[in-house]
Amino acid sequence: MYISKLSIKNFRNFNNAKFTFNEGVNTLIGENGAGKSNAFYAIRMLLDATLPRSIKITENDFNRNLTSWRGHWIIIQIEFSDLSDDEGAQMLSHSIERMDDSKIGSYALYFRPSKEIRKKLFELTQDFAETNCFQEFLDKISIDDYELVFTCRSKANFNNPEIYKQYVGNFDYYEFPDPEIEAQDELGFISHKFSIYEEVTCTYIKALRDAEYELKNLRSNPLMNLVKDFSHKIDGTVIIEQVRNLNSSIGGLEEIKKLRSQVRNTMQNTIGTTYAPTIDIKSQLPEDMNKLLQTLTLWVGDSEDIGYQGQINELSLGGANLLYISLKLLEYEIKQSTQKLAHFLLIEEPEAHIHNHIQKTLFDKYNYHNTQVIVSTHSTHISAANKISSINILSKNKKEALVFQPSVGLEKSECIKIERYLDSLRSTLLFAKSVILVEGDAELILIPVLFKKIFGISLDEIGISLINMNSTVFKHIAMLFHEDRIQRKCAIITDLDKSIIKESEQNDTKDEFVRKCFNSEKSGKERKEKLEKEFAENLWVESFFAIHTFEVDLFMANNLEEFLNVVNFIYTKQNAIDNSLSKLKNENTEISYKEVLRLANYLGKGWFALTLADFIDEDTEIPQYILEAVAFCCEHFNDEHFKIAASHRIEKLYEKWNSNNIIGLDSSVIQELKLLKDSLNLNEKKELSVFK
Incomplete structure (x- = not known):
C-alpha cells in the first residue's frame, strides 16, 4: 500500500495542486517558499499520529488567491494504491462500492463551514436571494463556524473546478448545494470506529537547522523516543536500589557531613535557631527509572581517532545531521516492525551539511521494506539520483504553487534516457x-x-x-x-x-x-x-x-x-x-x-x-x-531586474562619455544621462518606460 496521489485545494500556497507518487523513494524539489514543507504538513495532517488530534486550522491557512476565504473549503485528499485485503485497508477501498477488484482507496480531510452555515447558504440559493444577501451572510462567517472532518473512500476530484462548484458551491453565481444530501459516494463517509493511525505509521524527519539542539532537547531528541519505546520493559528494581544506596553514600561522606554542619552553624549564627530552617545536603540522582533513563546522552568519536569520545557539541554540523537522521531512521525501523498496512517516511531537506557522496548514497543503501519515502530537497545530487517518474517539481506562481510531473506522457524508454543524462550538473534544470x-x-x-x-x-x-x-x-x-x-x-x-x-x-x-x-x-x-x-x-x-x-x-x-x-x-x-x-x-x-x-x-x-x-x-x-x-525565457523578468540592467547601461555609458572628451558630443546629452542615472538610483520606476 502506498500513496499514489495527493490533492490539495485552498490550503496555504496550494490553490489547486495534484502530486503523483510511486512506490519506493519519491522527491519533491523546488525553490525556497514553493511549498515543500506545506505539502509535507498536508500529508501529516492525515497520517501522522504525533500531530495533535485536534488540528488547529486558521483563516491564514486558506490560499490567498481566494477573494475571501469565507464559505470555501480546505480539502486534502490522499489516494492509496495496492491496498491489501486487510480489514483496515478495506475501510479505505473504493472497491466496496464499485463492486470491482480495484486496489485503490482514499482518505480525505475537509475543513468546511458547519452544516448549519451550509444549510443557510442553500436556503438563500433556493430563495433566489440577491447577491448582497449572500455577501452579507458570508461576511458574518468566522473561523469558529467551521468544522474539521475526515472521511474514507472519497472519490470526488476537487482538482476539477466544476466538481468543486457542485459539492462546495459556485461563488460566482452564488449557488450552493443541499447539505442534507451528504453524497457519501463522492465525499466519502465518516467512520467513528476507524483510525488511520492504527493502520499506518508516518515518521517525519524535519529540516535540520540545529541538529545539536534537537539532540539535546528532551522533547525532540529521537534517542529519548527510542528509550521510551522499551523503558516499560525494564525491571529497574535493582538499579533503583543501587541509586538510593549511591545517594545515601554520597550524602554520608565525611566532607559532605562537615559542609552540612558548617552551613547549619552559619545559618543559626546569622538569624538564630528560632528562625533558621532545617538544612541538609543530599545527592539527587533520580530514583525513578524513567527519569534515570532521561539522563542518557550520546557520546561520539571519530573513526580515525580511536579511543576518544566526546560530547555532541564536538561533532561537525554534518556529523550531527547524520547522527540525527540515523536515530530517526532507527525510530522508523522500530515502527516498521509493527504489523501495519504501510509505513511512510517523510524526510525534509536531508542534504544540509552532508557530503555530496553521502547525499547520493543516502537512499540507495538503505532498505525501505514496505515503506514509501518522500524527500524534499534543494540538492542536485539527490534529485539526479532519483527517477524522473518519482519527482514532483514545485514552482512559485504569484500567490500559489504549481506542481509539475516531468514524466507525464513519456514512454519508459524516454524516461530512462533522460535519467541517464541528468547528472548533478544538468539536474539544475529541474530547479x-x-x-x-x-x-x-x-x-x-x-x-x-x-x-x-x-x-x-x-x-x-x-x-x-x-x-x-x-x-x-x-x-x-x-x-x-x-x-x-x-x-x-x-x-x-x-x-x-x-x-x-x-x-x-x-x-x-x-x-x-x-x-x-x-x-x-x-x-x-x-x-x-x-x-x-x-x-x-x-x-x-x-x-x-x-x-x-x-x-x-x-x-x-x-x-x-x-x-x-x-x-x-x-x-x-x-x-x-x-x-x-x-x-x-x-x-x-x-x-x-x-x-x-x-x-x-x-x-x-x-x-x-x-x-x-x-x-x-x-x-x-x-x-x-x-x-x-x-x-x-524571461517571462518572469520584472521591473527590478529591468532597473538593474538599465542602471548598469546608463552608468557605463555615462562613465565612458564623461571621462572621454568626445568631439561633437553635446554636454547636455551627458547631463541628461546623469539625470536619468540619478532618477533610476532613486527608484523612480516611471523612468523605466524610456527603455521599454
Whole structure:
C-alpha cells in the first residue's frame, strides 16, 4: 500500500495542486517558499499520529488567491494504491462500492463551514436571494463556524473546478448545494470506529537547522523516543536500589557531613535557631527509572581517532545531521516492525551539511521494506539520483504553487534516457525558472559573461539555467518542458552551420575544409527541420539558431576588437600575430570567418572562450539570436531586474562619455544621462518606460 496521489485545494500556497507518487523513494524539489514543507504538513495532517488530534486550522491557512476565504473549503485528499485485503485497508477501498477488484482507496480531510452555515447558504440559493444577501451572510462567517472532518473512500476530484462548484458551491453565481444530501459516494463517509493511525505509521524527519539542539532537547531528541519505546520493559528494581544506596553514600561522606554542619552553624549564627530552617545536603540522582533513563546522552568519536569520545557539541554540523537522521531512521525501523498496512517516511531537506557522496548514497543503501519515502530537497545530487517518474517539481506562481510531473506522457524508454543524462550538473534544470540548452563549452562560458558584463545582471539572478548538452541532441531533455509536464520556458541555442564558403563551380569539393563546410550546412538544415517539427505544437520550447557557428556569429556582431585582443594574447611571435590580425580584418568574410574558426580550434573551443571572456566589456554586442533566446525565457523578468540592467547601461555609458572628451558630443546629452542615472538610483520606476 502506498500513496499514489495527493490533492490539495485552498490550503496555504496550494490553490489547486495534484502530486503523483510511486512506490519506493519519491522527491519533491523546488525553490525556497514553493511549498515543500506545506505539502509535507498536508500529508501529516492525515497520517501522522504525533500531530495533535485536534488540528488547529486558521483563516491564514486558506490560499490567498481566494477573494475571501469565507464559505470555501480546505480539502486534502490522499489516494492509496495496492491496498491489501486487510480489514483496515478495506475501510479505505473504493472497491466496496464499485463492486470491482480495484486496489485503490482514499482518505480525505475537509475543513468546511458547519452544516448549519451550509444549510443557510442553500436556503438563500433556493430563495433566489440577491447577491448582497449572500455577501452579507458570508461576511458574518468566522473561523469558529467551521468544522474539521475526515472521511474514507472519497472519490470526488476537487482538482476539477466544476466538481468543486457542485459539492462546495459556485461563488460566482452564488449557488450552493443541499447539505442534507451528504453524497457519501463522492465525499466519502465518516467512520467513528476507524483510525488511520492504527493502520499506518508516518515518521517525519524535519529540516535540520540545529541538529545539536534537537539532540539535546528532551522533547525532540529521537534517542529519548527510542528509550521510551522499551523503558516499560525494564525491571529497574535493582538499579533503583543501587541509586538510593549511591545517594545515601554520597550524602554520608565525611566532607559532605562537615559542609552540612558548617552551613547549619552559619545559618543559626546569622538569624538564630528560632528562625533558621532545617538544612541538609543530599545527592539527587533520580530514583525513578524513567527519569534515570532521561539522563542518557550520546557520546561520539571519530573513526580515525580511536579511543576518544566526546560530547555532541564536538561533532561537525554534518556529523550531527547524520547522527540525527540515523536515530530517526532507527525510530522508523522500530515502527516498521509493527504489523501495519504501510509505513511512510517523510524526510525534509536531508542534504544540509552532508557530503555530496553521502547525499547520493543516502537512499540507495538503505532498505525501505514496505515503506514509501518522500524527500524534499534543494540538492542536485539527490534529485539526479532519483527517477524522473518519482519527482514532483514545485514552482512559485504569484500567490500559489504549481506542481509539475516531468514524466507525464513519456514512454519508459524516454524516461530512462533522460535519467541517464541528468547528472548533478544538468539536474539544475529541474530547479530553474527557465532553461537554455546549448551545444558546448563555448556557449556555456561566454553567454553568462556577455549578459553580466553588458547588462550588469547574471542569468542566475533572473532564474535562467544554462545547460551544456555537449552535443546537438536536444530532444530528450527539451521534451520535459511541455504543457503536461514542466511548464517552464526552454530555449534551444544551436548552430545552423551555414557554410562560410559560398557555393561556386570554382570550389574544390575535394578540399577537406570545403567539404566539411558543405556537410555541416546540410546537417544544420536537417537539425533545424527536426527541431521545428518536434516542437511545433509546444509553446514551452523554441529553438534559436546561429547563422554559422557561435564563434563566427559573435564575431559578426561587430566584435572584431575582442577577437583581435585574443590574437595578441595567444601568440608571441610577431609574424603569427600579424598574419592572424590581417585575416580577421579582411573584408572577405570567407577569409575572416575561417580565421575565427581556426583560432577556436587551435586553442580548443572551451579555452578559446575562456580567453575571449577576459576581453568582453559593456561595448561588446550580443548576437541577435542569443538575445531572442534569453528574451523567450524571461517571462518572469520584472521591473527590478529591468532597473538593474538599465542602471548598469546608463552608468557605463555615462562613465565612458564623461571621462572621454568626445568631439561633437553635446554636454547636455551627458547631463541628461546623469539625470536619468540619478532618477533610476532613486527608484523612480516611471523612468523605466524610456527603455521599454
